[in-house]
Amino acid sequence: MSLYQPHLMTIEAIQDETPDTRTLRLAFRDADLAAGFSFKAGQFGEYSVFGAGECTFCIASPPTRRGYIECSFKAVGKVTRALRDLEVGEIVGFRGPYGNAFPVEDWSGRRVLFVAGGIGLAPVRCVLWNVLDLRDRFDEVTLVYGARSVADLVYKRELAGWRDRPDVRLVTTVDPGGEEPGWDGEVGFVPAVLERAAPAGDNAVAVVCGPPIMIKHTLPVLARLGFPPDRIFTTLENRMKCGVGKCGRCNVGPVYVCKDGPVFTAAELAALPAEY
Amino acid sequence: MTVISEADLQGLAADLLAAGSTVWGPARVPGTSRPGVEYRPLREAAELDLNAGLPLLPLKRVFLPPTEPLFWWERTAAEVRLVPPAPPSGRVVVIGARPCDAAGADAMDRVMGWGCRDELWFARREAATLVTVACERPADEACFCAEVGLGPSHPRGSDLLLVARPGGYAVEEITEKGRALVAAYPHRFREDERATLDELTAAEGPARIDLAAVQRWLSDHFDDETWNEIALRCHGCGACASVCPACHCFDIVDEPDSLLAGTRRRNWDSCQASRFTVHASGHNPREGQHARVRQRVMHKFQVFPKRFGRVLCTGCGRCTRACPAGQDLFETLTLVSARALETP
Amino acid sequence: MRELRELAARLLEANDVQVVIGWEEWGRGVRPAFARTLAEADRLVFDQRCVHNLATYLHPRRKHIRRLGRPAVVVKGCDARAAAGLIRDNQLRREDVVLIGVRCPGMWVEGGAEGLPGDRKWADRCVSCPQRTPTLCDHLVGEDGPEPDGPGLEAQVERLQALPMAERWAFWSSAFERCVRCYACREVCPLCFCDRCLADKSVPQWIESSPHQRGNVAWHLARALHLAGRCVGCGECERACPAGIPLSILNARLQQSVRERFEFVASDDPSVPSPIGQFRVDDGQEFIR
Numbered sequence: 001m002s003l004y005q006p007h008l009m010t011i012e013a014i015q016d017e018t019p020d021t022r023t024l025r026l027a028f029r030d031a032d033l034a035a036g037f038s039f040k041a042g043q044f045g046e047y048s049v050f051g052a053g054e055c056t057f058c059i060a061s062p063p064t065r066r067g068y069i070e071c072s073f074k075a076v077g078k079v080t081r082a083l084r085d086l087e088v089g090e091i092v093g094f095r096g097p098y099g100n101a102f103p104v105e106d107w108s109g110r111r112v113l114f115v116a117g118g119i120g121l122a123p124v125r126c127v128l129w130n131v132l133d134l135r136d137r138f139d140e141v142t143l144v145y146g147a148r149s150v151a152d153l154v155y156k157r158e159l160a161g162w163r164d165r166p167d168v169r170l171v172t173t174v175d176p177g178g179e180e181p182g183w184d185g186e187v188g189f190v191p192a193v194l195e196r197a198a199p200a201g202d203n204a205v206a207v208v209c210g211p212p213i214m215i216k217h218t219l220p221v222l223a224r225l226g227f228p229p230d231r232i233f234t235t236l237e238n239r240m241k242c243g244v245g246k247c248g249r250c251n252v253g254p255v256y257v258c259k260d261g262p263v264f265t266a267a268e269l270a271a272l273p274a275e276y
Numbered sequence: 277m278t279v280i281s282e283a284d285l286q287g288l289a290a291d292l293l294a295a296g297s298t299v300w301g302p303a304r305v306p307g308t309s310r311p312g313v314e315y316r317p318l319r320e321a322a323e324l325d326l327n328a329g330l331p332l333l334p335l336k337r338v339f340l341p342p343t344e345p346l347f348w349w350e351r352t353a354a355e356v357r358l359v360p361p362a363p364p365s366g367r368v369v370v371i372g373a374r375p376c377d378a379a380g381a382d383a384m385d386r387v388m389g390w391g392c393r394d395e396l397w398f399a400r401r402e403a404a405t406l407v408t409v410a411c412e413r414p415a416d417e418a419c420f421c422a423e424v425g426l427g428p429s430h431p432r433g434s435d436l437l438l439v440a441r442p443g444g445y446a447v448e449e450i451t452e453k454g455r456a457l458v459a460a461y462p463h464r465f466r467e468d469e470r471a472t473l474d475e476l477t478a479a480e481g482p483a484r485i486d487l488a489a490v491q492r493w494l495s496d497h498f499d500d501e502t503w504n505e506i507a508l509r510c511h512g513c514g515a516c517a518s519v520c521p522a523c524h525c526f527d528i529v530d531e532p533d534s535l536l537a538g539t540r541r542r543n544w545d546s547c548q549a550s551r552f553t554v555h556a557s558g559h560n561p562r563e564g565q566h567a568r569v570r571q572r573v574m575h576k577f578q579v580f581p582k583r584f585g586r587v588l589c590t591g592c593g594r595c596t597r598a599c600p601a602g603q604d605l606f607e608t609l610t611l612v613s614a615r616a617l618e619t620p
Numbered sequence: 621m622r623e624l625r626e627l628a629a630r631l632l633e634a635n636d637v638q639v640v641i642g643w644e645e646w647g648r649g650v651r652p653a654f655a656r657t658l659a660e661a662d663r664l665v666f667d668q669r670c671v672h673n674l675a676t677y678l679h680p681r682r683k684h685i686r687r688l689g690r691p692a693v694v695v696k697g698c699d700a701r702a703a704a705g706l707i708r709d710n711q712l713r714r715e716d717v718v719l720i721g722v723r724c725p726g727m728w729v730e731g732g733a734e735g736l737p738g739d740r741k742w743a744d745r746c747v748s749c750p751q752r753t754p755t756l757c758d759h760l761v762g763e764d765g766p767e768p769d770g771p772g773l774e775a776q777v778e779r780l781q782a783l784p785m786a787e788r789w790a791f792w793s794s795a796f797e798r799c800v801r802c803y804a805c806r807e808v809c810p811l812c813f814c815d816r817c818l819a820d821k822s823v824p825q826w827i828e829s830s831p832h833q834r835g836n837v838a839w840h841l842a843r844a845l846h847l848a849g850r851c852v853g854c855g856e857c858e859r860a861c862p863a864g865i866p867l868s869i870l871n872a873r874l875q876q877s878v879r880e881r882f883e884f885v886a887s888d889d890p891s892v893p894s895p896i897g898q899f900r901v902d903d904g905q906e907f908i909r
Contacts, residue, residue, distance in 0.1 A: 002395050004346040004528070004542070005358055050349040050356060050540075051532045077556035078823045091356045238561065239553050241528045245390050247545075248525035249552065251571075252561070253498070254579045259391060273498040275561050275571075307794050310864035311730065333862065342800040342831040417647060507684055509652045511676065513804035515862045529829055543830050544800050550681075551820055564684060600808050600860035601672065602651020 003244055006048045006093030007033055012068060014088055017154035018147075021119055022084055023060065023072040026094060034067050041104060041127035042235065042263040045096025046243045047071055052082035056240045058262070059097060060122040062129035069094070072122040072154060098243045099262050102127045102207065102233055104134075111139040113199045113227075115218055117190050117210025118147050121154050123235050123262075124209045135167055142169040142199045146190040149178030171197045191217040194225075201226025208234045219266055229267035236261050236269075236276055252276045277471040281444035282326075284464040285371065290321035291461055292369050300338055301371040302331045315370070315377075326372045330415035334521035334594065335377035336384070338370060339400045343543045346396070346528065351536040361396075368404040369457070376421050376592035378408045378433030380521025386584040387524065405453045408434035409445065410476050418593030420606045423485045426590055429476040439473055446473045485606075485613045487577070487587060493616035494578035498570070506608060507566035509601040510548075516572070516595035516603070517546035522588045525552075547571045573608060621665055623761040624694065627720060628661035631692050637718050638689025641677055643670045652677070656688065666694065666762065668728040671743070673854040675702035676810040678712050691717055696724035698745075700754030700888040701852035702810035707890035708897065709850075711813050714890070721757025724749075725765030742768035744776065745855045745868055756888035773853070773872045780869060792870070796836040798863035801829060805857035805867055806843065811850045818842060844870050849878040849895045852886050 009026035016022050028034040041063055046054045055077070061070035075084040086092065104127065112131055116124040124143075131138055143162060147153045153172065162170045173186035173193040186193045191214065206227050208218050215234060222232055238250040238257040250257040253273040255264075264272075280288070292299050302313040303323040313328040315335050348359040385401065388394040410429035411419075421427055431437045435454035438445035447465060449455045458465050517523040527545040532538035545552065548568050554560040562568050580588035589605070596604045628640040632655070642664040644653035650669045655661040674693050677685050685691070695703060703719060706712040726746035730739070746752070746768045754760070780788055803819070806812045819827045819839055827842055828835035844867075851871040858867040879885055881904060882895040 002346065002360060003392055004396075004540070005360060008356055008358070048530075048540075050351070051530050051535075051538055053530045054528060080556070081823070091351075093358075237555070239555055241526070244392055246387055246394055246524075246526075247528070247542075248387075248547065248575070249545075251575065251579060253574070254495075254582050275567065305798075305864070307791060308864045308866070332864075343835075504684060508654045508688075511804075511807040511860075513807035513860055514802040515804040515860055518800050518802040518804075519862045527829065531828055531830060541830050544802070546802060549803070565682075566684060596648070598862045600804065600856065602646055602648070604647065607647070 003246075004095070004242070006046070006054075006095045009069075009092050009094045011086055011088050011090050011092065017072065017156070018152050020074050021072060021152075021154050022075070023070055023155075024083070024092075025061070025068050025070050026092065027068045028094075029091070037066075037069075039063050039069075039097035040101030041130040042101040042123065043097035043099050044243070044258075044262055045069070045071070045094050045098060046240070047079075047083070048093030048095075049079055049082040049086070050091075050093060053079045054093070054095070054241070055079040055083070056237075056243065058123040058126060058235065060126050062126050062133060064130055064133040072119060074119060095243060098258055100260065102130075102263050104130055107131070107205050108137045109139060109203075111200060111204035112141050113204055113206040114141075114143040114145075115190060115194055115206060115208045115210070115222075116143070116145045117214040118152060119154060120210030120214070121145055122209075124207055125155055125158065127207055132165075132168065139203070140169065140199070141167065142171070142197070144171045144173070144190060144194045144197055144199075146173035146175070146186075146188075146193060147178070148175050150174055150180045150183055152178070169199075189217070190214050191221050194218060195221045198225060201228075205231045205233065208232060222266075229270060230265050232266035233263055234266065234269065235263055238276055277468055277473060278447040278449070278458065278465050279441065279444055279468045279471050280438065280447055280465050283444075285326075285438070285445065286321045286324055288461055288464045289318060289324050289369075289371050291464070292367075293318065293321060297367045297369055299369050299371060300335075302326060302328060304328070315373075324371060326409055330374055330411070330419075330592065330594075331377075332594075333519055334380060334592070335370065335373055336380060336521055336524065338368065338404060339381055339397055340384070340524055340526070340544075343541050344396065346540045346542055348539050349537060363399050364403050366403070368400070369407060370404060371407045373406045373408040373434065374411060374592070375408055375426060375428060375430045375432070375434065375437075376419075376590040377521045378406050379421075379426050379430065379590040380433070380592075381406070382433035383522045383580075383584075383586060383588055383590070384524050386586075387580075390584075405435045405457050406433065407436045407438065407454075407457070410437060410439045412440050412476060415593065416597075418596040418604075418606065419591060420485075420593060421591035423483060423606070423609075424487065424587050424589050424591040427476070439476060441471060441474075446471050448473055484610045486617060487581070489616035490609060490613050491578050491581055493612050493619075494574050498574075502612070503566040503570040506603065507564070507569045510565050510569050510603060511601055512548045512550055512565050512568060513600060514546035514548045515598045515600065516605075517548060518544060519594040519598040521590050521592055521594075522576070547575065573605075573612075577609070621667075624666055624720070624722070625662050625664050627759055627761060628655055628664055628692065629658050631718060632656070632658060632661055636690070637692040639685075640664065640692045640694070640720070641674050641685075642666070642694040642720075643672070643674075654685075654688065664694070666722055668725055670696070671727045671729070671855070671859060673699050673702055673808070673810050673856045675699045675706065676808060676856070678703065678706055678717060679810075679813045680711055681813065681815065692720055693717060694720045694722055695754055695757060696722055696727075697749055697752040697754050697888070698724075698852050698854040699810075700756045701751070701886055702854060704756050704888040704890040705811050705850055705852060705886055705894075706813070708892075708894055709811075709813075718759075719754070719757040721754035721760040723760065723762035723764050724752040726752060726768030742770045743855060744770060744773045745853050745872075747772035748774055748872070749853065750885060751887065754888050756890065773868055774876075776866075776869050777873050777876065781873070792840075793833065793837070795865045796840055797833060799831055799836040799840070799865060800863060801831040801836065801839065802862060804860040804862060805865075808856040808860040809847075810854065810856070811847060811852070812843070818846070840865075840867070840870065844874050847871055848874040849882070849884055850886055851875055
């Protein structure tokens with residue numbers, strides 16, 4: 001089968017996270033694939049709606065869960081709008097896993113900090129669950145997560161579950177003006193809330209995903225907290241088509257986001273031209 | 277030395293056509309008054325014209341057609357069926373490829389085989405035999421193959437290399453495929469002990485481009501004013517990419533034929549298009565023509581060689597000839613090379 | 621030429637404009653130049669090789685050119701008509717540009733009688749040109765030259781029109797088959813200034829983007845129709861096309877049709893509104909039965 005021919009997937013479950021964000025759970029229609037498919041946290045796929053095209057999302061479910069994959073997306077373009085119109089039981093395509101992964105195996109014994117904004121929680125959720133499913137290997141685990149408003153927080157059920165876990169420190173926030181009655185989390189932009197929460201940076205790694213402006217203001221905070229740039233991980237998004245390094249579209253300077261990424265350290269990003 | 281006469285070369289084309297092979301070669305284009313030839317699938321051997329200069333368009337479409345189906349989908353009530361395209365059947369022989377075009381295909385092999393193999397590409401590559409004719413002279417002053425590590429009789433990417441001599445060509449067998457072609461049509465080739473393979477060299481003169489220095493300069497001068505200057509006259513028209521033997525960027529689109537079925541295709545695309553890198557959010561990492569012009573030169577002379585060890589350019593000069601606004605890649609490279617060698 | 625260089629120098633010195641867009645000599649002939657200093661102004665040239673339509677550089681999207689400041693642009697007859705088209709379509713304000721008209725003698729192209737490169741002949745479109753010397757200009761330089769001669773573009777249009785439909789279709793079919801959808805024709809056209817071209821819209825996909833027969837026919841016919849009444853016959857689309865598609869003939873035919881139906885030719889008078897840009901109660905409307 002050629003590189004470009006997707007696996008067929010059935011939509012098993014649909015969860016609307018926010019008014020404009022949806023999560024799909026997809027099951028492999030091929031039994032062998034369902035049993036044997038594996039991937040690493042951070043990798044992405046190309047998801048097809050036959051007739052509309054393909055779209056690039058990270059795999060949002062953790063690799064420790066077998067038999068299905070999940071993706072979360074906002075309906076902003078042709079393919080995502082077509083995806084949003086599909087119902088449980090309908091068939092989509094999936095090509096992957098592509099790209100590199102978070103080096104979770106290198107984080108043993110360290111503190112792990114996750115910082116996410118908005119739908120940036122999707123790639124973080126994957127690696128966070130990966131870490132939680134192997135909880136004993138790591139020191140403190142912290143998640144600082146914020147969105148524009150309470151309605152915009154994604155994975156609300158999981159957030160509630162993480163709040164209840166004694167082995168996870170969860171800090172949630174909404175932007176000023178985004179709170180509602182009964183909101184008991186923080187109010188403030190993620191970088192400021194992170195600075196107040198002050199997780200220690202020594203012997204720690206950080207995973208940061210979210211809107212570019214959030215990342216831009218979070219990196220200096222992490223530096224102040226003592227995180228060295230080669231232990232801060234983020235993901236780059238870029239317009240993609242083939243996902244496998246052939247079509248020439250996704251390079252940022254000398255790196256191809258689909259092959260050398262999407263996971264990069266802050267140190268690696270600093271060496272790249274500002275072309276993303 | 278194996279040799280082939282001009283008449284026998286045309287005869288070889290005829291033999292191959294008679295045997296059911298597809299034969300591509302330089303031929304006049306019917307229905308246009310534009311002077312010159314293009315690589316075309318020949319209907320008869322007499323169409324082959326090896327003396328009309330460098331074909332206007334590159335050979336790459338033999339291996340990467342401007343549009344090609346990736347698969348078809350068909351929907352029923354409960355199922356979706358994906359039907360792959362049939363693999364290319366039958367042999368393809370290109371008679372009269374130029375060294376710059378053969379080398380372009382070789383460059384693209386690196387990307388198409390990087391990590392995972394693009395079987396659509398390689399199936400066509402494996403089915404094709406390239407009989408390259410060396411250039412006796414540059415097409416014009418826009419040619420610069422010798423400056424990018426190639427040359428008018430460079431064998432890279434070719435299966436057979438033909439070098440002109442009185443009455444025909446000396447034949448150098450480069451690959452097993454080339455040897456097999458000679459062995460399959462022995463009546464077309466003969467031995468001539470007096471013949472030698474004179475290497476055709478480019479005009480004498482010092483090299484004007486230091487590729488390593490260019491690569492270094494590009495790594496360090498992302499924000500250089502040079503890009504703004506070059507971008508002024510650039511229209512972002514993409515003609516350069518379509519005539520380049522090494523450019524291979526493509527788009528993937530779905531084309532429904534009905535509510536139930538359609539084709540997913542890949543189509544030629546170009547980094548010069550203003551919307552090439554635009555995100556669904558509207559953000560464009562390469563806003564402005566200077567960024568796109570820079571990408572073209574960077575990809576060919578820094579990004580690609582850094583990863584694959586050779587530049588993504590074969591010095592054919594077509595981009596310079598095709599550009600409606602007077603861009604000159606060789607001029608740009610000599611300028612960059614000179615600047616690179618100035619700075620320590 | 622000296623007249624042009626001196627004028628360019630005066631304009632730059634007075635800071636009336638910050639860039640003079642003209643032509644310069646180059647290894648392979650002439651090409652567009654952006655003169656910002658007196659030394660660069662002194663290198664400007666004009667002769668029968670200056671085929672480029674410089675009005676295209678006035679598109680509002682070309683921010684890197686706008687950043688240079690107020691431009692002066694050297695315009696031949698067709699270029700001035702293009703500038704008028706931009707003004708007519710509200711893409712350019714007359715006061716934002718200085719137009720240096722030049723008495724155009726007609727342009728040379730390659731290809732003598734036998735199609736051999738190296739021979740030169742007058743471009744067909746120049747033989748057919750309705751007005752080689754601009755009226756829309758702030759200055760006028762150059763000298764009148766001999767009339768270009770040759771068969772002209774009309775002859776090619778008439779030859780095609782005389783063919784039966786099936787043969788005409790075969791001509792265009794095989795021409796469009798060569799198209800690889802690089803969109804060079806669109807990008808060099810002074811009147812193709814849409815911020816987002818119809819062909820680039822995907823929801824819905826009005827025109828299939830693949831370079832197959834039906835996609836290419838749709839693209840070229842859509843573009844020709846969108847240029848009806850607007851194309852100025854500068855020939856840049858055909859010159860830029862790497863596949864050698866004879867776009868000038870298609871556009872010329874549509875301009876003929878607009879002239880017959882609406883008595884309109886895209887002249888360099890921007891105050892004459894285009895047929896698409898106005899509604900006239902006395903429109904012929906003979907096609908409504």
